[in-house]
Amino acid sequence: MTVGSKVKQTAASLKGAYATLAMYAQILEQEKDKQTFHEAAEQVEQVRNQLEERIKQLEWEEPQYKGI
Template structure:
């Protein structure tokens, strides 16, 4: 597995985790838990943006990684 595909797999996993956290926040009535899940989802979104930036950088440096 190439570095590019590993980073993209990581990105997909992060997006999945973020979606799960958002679902947990929507599914709970406990305000403390809801706040915790929302905060974790926001933090995960920040990481997703950083990893997406890295994917762009990899694709620009190594065009063969585009689309994988």
């Protein structure tokens, strides 16, 4: 497994975590809890975006592994 595909895997699992966090932010009734989960979801999304950036960079540096 190349570095690129490892990063892709992590980004994908963060996408799932983001969805679950966002779901909890919807379900929970306490305003404070909603806020906490909303913020957490935002931060996870930011991390994922940065990883996606890195994936693009890796693919540009090593185009032979693109799409793996």
